[in-house]
Amino acid sequence: MAKTFPIGGVHPSDNKQWSKSSAIETMELPDVVNIPLSQHIGTPATAIVKKGDKVVVGQKIAEATGFMSANIHAPISGTVTAVDLQPNGQGIRQMMITIKREDDVWDEAIDRSETLVTECNLEPKAIVEKIKDAGIVGMGGATFPTHVKLSIPEGKRAEILIINGVECEPYLTSDYRTMLERGEQLIVGTRILMRAIGVTNAVIGVEANKPDAVKHLQAIVGAATDIKVQMLKTQYPQGGEKQLIAAVTGRQVPAPPALPIDVGAVVCNASTAVAVYEAVQKNKPLIERVVTVTGAAVPSPKNLLTRFGTPVEALIAKCGGLAEGDVKVINGGPMMGRALSNIAMPVMKGCSGITIMVGSATVRGVESACIKCAKCVEACPMGLEPYLLSKQARKRAWDAMEANDITSCIECGCCQFTCPANIPLLDYVRLGKQTVMGIIRARNMKK
Amino acid sequence: MTTLIYTILTLCIIGVVAAVVLYFIAQKFKVEEDPRIDETEKMLPGANCGGCGFPGCRGLATALVESDDISALYCSVGGEECMGKIAQYLGKAAPKKEPQVATVRCGGSCEKRPKTNSYNGSSSCAIASALYAGETGCAYGCLGYGDCVEACAFDAIHINPETGLAEVDADKCTACGACVKACPKGIIELRKRWPKNRAIYVSCVSKDKGAVTMKACKAGCIGCRKCEKVCEFGAITVENNVAFIDSTKCRLCRKCVGECPTGAIRMIGLQPLVKKEEVKEEK
Numbered sequence: 001m002a003k004t005f006p007i008g009g010v011h012p013s014d015n016k017q018w019s020k021s022s023a024i025e026t027m028e029l030p031d032v033v034n035i036p037l038s039q040h041i042g043t044p045a046t047a048i049v050k051k052g053d054k055v056v057v058g059q060k061i062a063e064a065t066g067f068m069s070a071n072i073h074a075p076i077s078g079t080v081t082a083v084d085l086q087p088n089g090q091g092i093r094q095m096m097i098t099i100k101r102e103d104d105v106w107d108e109a110i111d112r113s114e115t116l117v118t119e120c121n122l123e124p125k126a127i128v129e130k131i132k133d134a135g136i137v138g139m140g141g142a143t144f145p146t147h148v149k150l151s152i153p154e155g156k157r158a159e160i161l162i163i164n165g166v167e168c169e170p171y172l173t174s175d176y177r178t179m180l181e182r183g184e185q186l187i188v189g190t191r192i193l194m195r196a197i198g199v200t201n202a203v204i205g206v207e208a209n210k211p212d213a214v215k216h217l218q219a220i221v222g223a224a225t226d227i228k229v230q231m232l233k234t235q236y237p238q239g240g241e242k243q244l245i246a247a248v249t250g251r252q253v254p255a256p257p258a259l260p261i262d263v264g265a266v267v268c269n270a271s272t273a274v275a276v277y278e279a280v281q282k283n284k285p286l287i288e289r290v291v292t293v294t295g296a297a298v299p300s301p302k303n304l305l306t307r308f309g310t311p312v313e314a315l316i317a318k319c320g321g322l323a324e325g326d327v328k329v330i331n332g333g334p335m336m337g338r339a340l341s342n343i344a345m346p347v348m349k350g351c352s353g354i355t356i357m358v359g360s361a362t363v364r365g366v367e368s369a370c371i372k373c374a375k376c377v378e379a380c381p382m383g384l385e386p387y388l389l390s391k392q393a394r395k396r397a398w399d400a401m402e403a404n405d406i407t408s409c410i411e412c413g414c415c416q417f418t419c420p421a422n423i424p425l426l427d428y429v430r431l432g433k434q435t436v437m438g439i440i441r442a443r444n445m446k447k
Numbered sequence: 448m449t450t451l452i453y454t455i456l457t458l459c460i461i462g463v464v465a466a467v468v469l470y471f472i473a474q475k476f477k478v479e480e481d482p483r484i485d486e487t488e489k490m491l492p493g494a495n496c497g498g499c500g501f502p503g504c505r506g507l508a509t510a511l512v513e514s515d516d517i518s519a520l521y522c523s524v525g526g527e528e529c530m531g532k533i534a535q536y537l538g539k540a541a542p543k544k545e546p547q548v549a550t551v552r553c554g555g556s557c558e559k560r561p562k563t564n565s566y567n568g569s570s571s572c573a574i575a576s577a578l579y580a581g582e583t584g585c586a587y588g589c590l591g592y593g594d595c596v597e598a599c600a601f602d603a604i605h606i607n608p609e610t611g612l613a614e615v616d617a618d619k620c621t622a623c624g625a626c627v628k629a630c631p632k633g634i635i636e637l638r639k640r641w642p643k644n645r646a647i648y649v650s651c652v653s654k655d656k657g658a659v660t661m662k663a664c665k666a667g668c669i670g671c672r673k674c675e676k677v678c679e680f681g682a683i684t685v686e687n688n689v690a691f692i693d694s695t696k697c698r699l700c701r702k703c704v705g706e707c708p709t710g711a712i713r714m715i716g717l718q719p720l721v722k723k724e725e726v727k728e729e730k
Binding site for chain 2: 085087090091092093338339341362363364424427428430431434
């Protein structure tokens, strides 16, 4: 019996069939890229190039502002044509660096050979420093700066490293293809991460709908006992950080502000582990990632190795273009993703996939009254009461929401998925969470 | 029959005993309160809108009675008349405040501001604005889902179905500021109320550069500074690519209205200014 998290969860149809068998293809280099300065959680990076500067691939173009931030590197070589406000995927204007491509010249320090370098004798601190320099952030979608995760606070100790290869989000297959095609790098990356946080055992969690990935990784690990490949039940949100820790170790991460490290766990995404390998062993900063472009009406769904800054519309065109009529383009998968109002949005560090919905799938069902069936309560993997929280958010009862642990919400969307009355539970819960977090921050500032 | 009598008698006795006990308890634990608070509360409009910053009219009444200087306390719903009466009753100097009215500073109606996408989420401005810029190319304009309508306790603000914008009914508006707080885009402003509800204001808050604003909306302020130059009273300032008319300095001379190339400066209850050259030609 495959392991799973203890409460809640839903079973959406995984719809990975369209893109799971297409091998990773390299996307053509874009002529112009827009690189947002905020591609991660935390403070936006500070641009260190200006209009007219020449850059090469892998050159640092923006520097982390403080600890909770990440460096950004040029994904293409060419001339910086602007550092200005540009609309992001949500139509909101953000600072972006625009680079016009000239050729494909790489920074000389980057090792572009295919040879696998397994040996790593760096000190843990040096590894974290290299990861920080490379601007690596969590590539599962939350984009939490990896170096922050690996800097274990004093008085706390990491006991286990968990590599998140679950990819529980329906439709997406970028992590799956990465595990299959770049498994060797992933395992080396895992060992580097283990060294960085000083643990001797790691678990790679993979959902049961990817048995070939489990087999493949197991074969690479072979007889070694430091890394265990653990098959987990196919259940959403198995890949949620807290759910994964609970499934693998049986430990519950307490309510915020507690972090996984409080139960001795550090969780990194599978693609992040590969990026760590490239950064530490090959000096290659984070400049590209695998993006799944999929959906029922996509003519040829693909997994594309894409340089950051490539517009999403170019990826869609590569996969056969958009269908006629109503279309919903989602950055990410259908559960956690966000619909785009601007498909010129550049691909960013956290962009694991583009899901395209057509026809009736683009619109929500008609909302009706809550019948108190408690399906949302049953589905919530954090043990919250979404129907109650959403009501309190509508009434703006923020203090009551705080008392009901709104800050524990992981915004997985199980409640809204399961609601038979089509109530936009998550919309209101998220509004409440944002407001309550703001109130808590303001309160802490006063202290 | 006897059972019935006994029951009635027992209940009556319990009632009398309880009343006596409660009377003495009420006397013992009586809360002494200034009777003027009750009187003042009666004089206030009783809207309980929270516009004064206190939780309800009683909160303001208590503050009015207890503080010596009431110049900072004001009920915009009751206005000058109401505050004058209260001040006279309490024997304090009446607080003065210019009458105000809520103004929606967005002119991007459906025809001026074409849709670029369609929203299918919850019908709430707060949620929509947390998710993305909006259904049009303008990230600053009115979303039209009516959070302000919901917040208004006086039925003074409505979404016009033709323009898709919020509109204030100036006669009903009490300037309590509930809509100002409810608007996630910060479009609504409390401005000076002129007689006959006349007004001149910039109906745009877009901080985008002129070219960007113009592409998204035909009625947006492009920050060209023409109005700033023509204003004789220094009432207009252009900052962050958007003009702002200070309603306390504006004299309703209407010169800026004719200058605005996009028509972002709106005029209510006033006739357009006839330019001098045109007058000569007519002669």
